[in-house]
Structure formats: C-alpha cells, structure tokens
Amino acid sequence: MRVWLPLCGVLAAVALVASVLSFGLGRDPTAIRSPLVGRAAPDFALRTLDGRRTLRLADLRGQVVIVNFWASWCTACRVEHPALAAAWQRFRDAGVVLVGIDFQDTRADALAYLAGSGTTWPAVEDPGSRTALAYGVYGIPETFFIGPDGRVAAKHTGPVSYDQIVAEVGRLLPRAAG
Amino acid sequence: MRRPGIWLGLALLAAAGTLGAVALRGPAPARTPADQVHAIAAGLRCPVCNDLSVADSPAPLAAQMRETIARDLRAGKRPDQIRAEFVAAYGESILLAPPGRGVGLVAWLAPALLLAAGLVVALTAVRRWRAHPAAADPTPSTPSPAGDGGAPSTRSPAGDGGARAGPSAAGAGRVSAANRRLLERALERLDEEERS
Secondary structure, eight states, X not given: OXXXXXXXXXXXXXXHHXXXXXXXXXXXXXXXXXXXXXXXXXXXXXXXXXXXXXXXXXXXXXXEEEEEEEOTTOHHXXXXXXXXXXXXXXXXXXXXXXXXXXXXXXXXXXXXXXXXXXXXXXXXXXXXXXXXXXXXXXXSOEEEEEOTTSBEEEEEESOOOHHHHHHHHHHHOHHHHO | OXXXXXXXXXXXXXXXHHHHHHHHHOSOOOOSHHHHHHHHXXXXXXXXXXXXXXXXXXXXXXXXXXXXXXXXXXXXXXXXXXXXXXXXXXXXXXXXXXXXXXXXXXXXXXXXXXXXXXXXXXXXXXXXXXXXGGGXXXXXXXXOOTTSOOOOOTTOOTTSOSOOOOSSHHXXXXXXXXXXXXXXXXXXXXXXXXXX
C-alpha cells in the first residue's frame, strides 16, 4: 500500500501531463478557430478605395461572399493574390462576390497595389479597423466565407489557395463550383 | 505560546481572509473615461502581441481597440457589453483572465484546491509525526532478539514466529522502542564494565 499509492499518483500525473501534451502538440498552432463560424457575419458598410461607392454586406444576402483582409504591405497577401484572381474570374458571374478589406494601410499605397496587381474585385477601406475587429482579425491575410444565409461558414488564416476557395464555394453553392 | 500550531493556523487564516477580502473587493472603480478605457483594455489581450494587454501594447491594432472601447463607452455601452463584443469576435482567449465558468473555472479553483490538498497532506503528516515521532527516525532497525518482549522488526530472522512488522508508522515506532531498550542495556553494561 505504502509504495503503490504514491506510485499510482505519479503514474496518474504522468498520464495526465502526457495526454495534455499529446492533445496540444497534435493541434496545428497556426489554426485559430473563429467563434464567428456558424454565426451571422458582422455587417459592414465600407467605402471602396476609389471612393465611388459604399459596399454593404447586407445587400449581398443570397450570394456567397468571400471577405478577404489584405494590405499593400502584406507579403503573404501577394502570394495568395493569383488564387483570388483566378477564383474571381471563375465565380464572379455565378453568385459569388469577393470583397477585399484593406487592413491598416494608406489609401495611396493600397490603390497603387490594386493598380499594379490588376485587381478587379471590389476593395474597400476599413477606418479604425472597426470591421477587422468585428471579424476578430489577428493577422492578414485572413479570409472568411459567408454563405447565402449570411452566416460565416469558414475562416482561413494565411494565404488561401485556389483549391481551398473552390472547395468552400462548392460547399456553399454547389451549382457554382460544379 | 506553547501551541505554535494554533498561532500558525491563525496567521494563515488571517492571511487567507485578507487576500480573500482584497480579491472580492477588486480594483478601485475607474473614475474618468480614460480610466474606464484603461480598465477594460487592461483585461483584454492584444491579438497581434505576445502576452501584452490592449492597455499596454504599442501596436496600431491595440490603439484601434482602445479607440473602439472609448467610442463604445461614449455610446453608452456597459463595460461587460464591450468585453462581450470582443469575445464574440475573438473568442474567450481575448480575455487576459479566464471566465469564472466552464473550463475557465478550473483556472480559478485549481490553486485553492491544490492549496487545500497541500494543507491536508501537511497536517496529516504533522499529526502522524507527532503521534509517532520515531516514524521519522532514520536509524535502521536491528534484529530483535527473541524473548526481549519487543515487537518483531522488519529484519526479524526466521523463527521469531514468522511475523513481520507491517509497514505502518506504528510498527516502526515499536521497533525503535525496542532499539532504545537495547541501547540502554548496552550503556548499562558499559557502565558496569567501567566500574569493574
């Protein structure tokens, strides 16, 4: 008894620590779960960077909306730009809207980037990062997929690939990706 | 002053009571709007920093969070509403202190439970030691000679009835008493030899 009791205690403690470590080490440290997934996407009404119009999320109800947070100074955003451009070309007439929200940037730098990269999807500015804060943005690029029902279906942190966009759009709008 | 245990217990109770009262009272209430913003920001984790509060972080996003808090306070929102909005966007990891419910409750209760468990273990050990002080005697026991009336030791040779002392502290105490008697006899013999 005298030996077994502490031994069992030590073994239980080791098993507990090992299980916690195996659970923690088995997870992807870059994957940040968003509490917004499954909930109504925070609404926004933001001016396009060219100042021509205001884009309201509420007006896009019924379509799949891909909200991409980016900036001209963001290297990873340049990496994912071709994927976004290809997806935009494929889905722009299929009930999918891509919105780029400029994050902590200057308007001049952002406009120069848009012109240089040939971006044709709507890009808006986010004064005071109010929309970024409402979406719980940690670091860009971050991409949110919003379903036709206005709920956030998925969040992607880091550069998103073309295949990932197609897969998410396919889940939300099967006829568009078919 | 003959019972240091009582005084120690009273001192521990007084310390625990003081700490509890301070914890329940919490920090002084914020008076100015800037104080209110700081109080809320100090409880939020800067999302783009390593272990810095929104109040302490120089990051632009933290500054924008402070502006958001100030604007929301001016709009008449309560501090818990403002915190809830950040939690809705970022999850509970945005809070520097875990919530007092769900899994977060473990972080609040674990120190108190561990302290209580430690006290129970310490008190049990002290009580056991006081009841049988020889249990802590590191002197190895020696074989008990047959017929000395002493209890069999853990090293009793075969033939003493086959009984072996149990591993209890009481058993260890009896062995030591037998040793003490042996030692006293040996000392008496030495004295007799010296006299003779």
